[in-house]
Amino acid sequence: MELLAQVEGNVNAIGYGLSAIGPGVGLGIMIGKALEGMARQPEAAGILRINMFIGVALIEALALLGIVAGFLFT
Known part of the structure; x- marks a missing residue:
């Protein structure tokens, strides 16, 4: 319990850094799958690119919105 009492400053940056992992992973998966779809069916590349x-x-x-919420709820 003493360790928690020693934490000072703004911990929002740590929280946002951890929450940014989700969109980063999501973007990687989505862009990878879109490129895979474009490679498999080049005629659908336009539609896939727009949706991506x-x-x-x-x-x-x-x-x-996550970073804004971190600053608003301090």
Whole structure:
């Protein structure tokens, strides 16, 4: 219990760093699967690329909401 009492400062940066792992893994999986789909069916590359960019925007928006929430709830 004494160790917890010694932690000082803003711990939000640690929390956001840990929560950024989720969107990072999600982006890696999504982009990898989109590239795999483009390699398997080149004629569908346009549709896959558009859907991939929409997904990237939504995942990044959630990551930004996480950092904003970390600053708001201090």
